[in-house]
Amino acid sequence: MFRNLSDHPNDPIEAMFVRLANDTHADRIDLGIGVFRDDSGTVPVMQAVRQAEARLLERNLSKTYLSPLGNLDYCRSVEALVLGDDHPARAGGRIVSAQTPGAGPALRAAAELVHDLSPGSAVWVSTPVWGHQIEFFEQAGMAVRSYRYYDSGNLDAAGMLEDLRSMRPGDLLLLHGCCHNPTGEDLTLDLWESVAEIVVETGAIPFVDVAYQGFGRGIEDDVAGLRLLASRVPELLLTVSSSKSFGIYRDRAGLLSIILPPEARNAGAVRRKLRDTLRQLYFMAPDHGAAIVHEILSTPELEALWRSELDAVRARIVELRAALRRTIERANPGFDAGFVERQQGMFSCLPISAEEQLLMESRFHIYMLPPARVNVAAMNREQSEVLADAFAWVRAQREVSIRHGSRAGPSRNRRANA
Ligand SMILES: Cc1ncc(COP(=O)(O)O)c(C=O)c1O
Structure with a gap:
């Protein structure tokens, strides 16, 4: 019954998770999956x-x-x-x-x-x-x-x-x-x-x-x-x-x-x-x-505890967003990353094409979901610096290819996944 089953058509999300699983680089960065991580990279369980x-x-x-x-x-x-x-x-x-x-x-x-x-x-x-x-x-x-x-x-x-x-x-x-x-x-x-x-x-x-x-x-x-x-x-x-x-x-x-x-x-x-x-x-x-x-x-005391823990998660995300904006702008002089600080929740999308996203993956071991969706809530300071530098590198490559007449512009994908 199952002998003739061919491989599932390559779903871009699935494909990204397979590439991530196969990447043995010690400093690979998973900004794909939609979970909140603390500074140590742990997905914490609330008290x-x-x-x-x-x-x-x-x-x-x-x-x-x-x-x-x-x-x-x-x-x-x-x-x-x-x-x-x-x-x-x-x-x-x-x-x-x-x-x-x-x-x-x-x-x-x-x-x-x-x-x-x-x-x-x-x-x-x-x-x-x-x-x-x-x-x-x-x-x-x-x-x-x-x-x-x-x-x-x-x-x-x-x-x-x-x-x-x-x-x-x-x-x-x-x-x-x-x-x-x-x-x-x-x-x-x-x-x-x-x-x-x-x-x-x-x-x-x-x-x-x-x-x-x-x-x-x-x-x-x-x-x-x-x-x-x-x-x-x-x-x-x-x-x-x-x-x-x-x-x-x-x-x-x-x-x-x-x-x-x-x-x-x-x-x-x-x-x-x-x-x-x-x-x-x-x-x-x-x-x-x-x-x-x-x-x-x-249970009122548990609800109060949960609310304070969730408030702390939100405060950390706000802080991470502000820090990421600063880091991106430092690494990319003249680029306005205000959108990162203004947007809400876990995700923001980098203005890069699907090809550029793959380049960041292969060169910097940074994994995002299409369309270059970054999980800001999963990042620590070091990782945000790597991301900012990788983004600067991709933009520089883009400039070079524009000068040579072949431009890979920002992605227009309509799907993103978690
Ligand atoms: C907008 C949105 N809806 C629903 C879900 C699914 O959440 P759940 O884990 O509860 O199935 C997600 C998960 O990433 C989501 O981003």
Whole structure:
């Protein structure tokens, strides 16, 4: 049966991770994978998580099955964290939620559900975007359309709004709640307002993916745009990842929520449909990570500890961004790296082409995902200096090739991955 299976077509992300694994250089730098590292290069486990785990162990937590909707206590806790305690849809019983094995499977399940209910609906994604997001929708059979989002280190707000006016009723509009992956470029509240207006005019359904709450401006500020949008539109889909905000990447906990319009009276039917979809996809999510998150969010002293730890992560990212900007500008006189300091969260993209990215890989052992997405939150001071020097070297090579008439310009890839 498997004898005729040929190698998977070379997916650029997969290919990068294979090259990284094969690179035996002692000082290779992994800026690809989307995790937060401390100065020693360790991916730390939060104290709040360790304490919650100890409490769960002490209480002899059950390991029996749950329904495909997963840990519903986790759902209520995360809904409140993201949407706020007083969101009207919560009080009105208009939210149908499931705990999923992270936001990735939540996106995939949502795509499956939407395609099943509305086969003609397309999903609109930013250019560029976290590449797996495109795959989730394509694999479910949905048409994927793109909207302009980023141009030369800046948000392309005008291009985005113009493109979104072409959405059709029932289309999904995928937005990143904060810390856009891969650009780090977020919408202002005014832009969230404009997006809400276009959604209402076109009849599209916003789908907000919150993967980095607390990594940008703050735990509450990072979801202010989502909350504004949720207060303006009748229907909304939401995915939340607990992987990054709680640092429990491999424990797999996430949320998928459907906010129904005020007049909807069929929350029970929607819940059953969601449950059946999840059962067909993976049967049931693991509970450990979800139980930890609920324990933290329902225990005031643990929640306070978690908030202070997440604030410290954010402060470090802000510091790293400022330092990286200075280091790049020092190594590249006249180059304005202000975008690195201004952008939010883990990622920023260097203005280099795919070929230049490969050159940096082979010469400096620096690994990034397309389109030259750098995980600023995974870097220490020494590594940022190597990156700045490598960037300067690549720019110098570019100058030489321009002089000789062959230019490899900045990448225009629409996908990025983590
Ligand atoms: C925007 C975005 N959504 C979702 C995910 C998936 O997160 P999870 O680990 O919860 O599946 C990621 C992970 O990198 C992401 O960047």
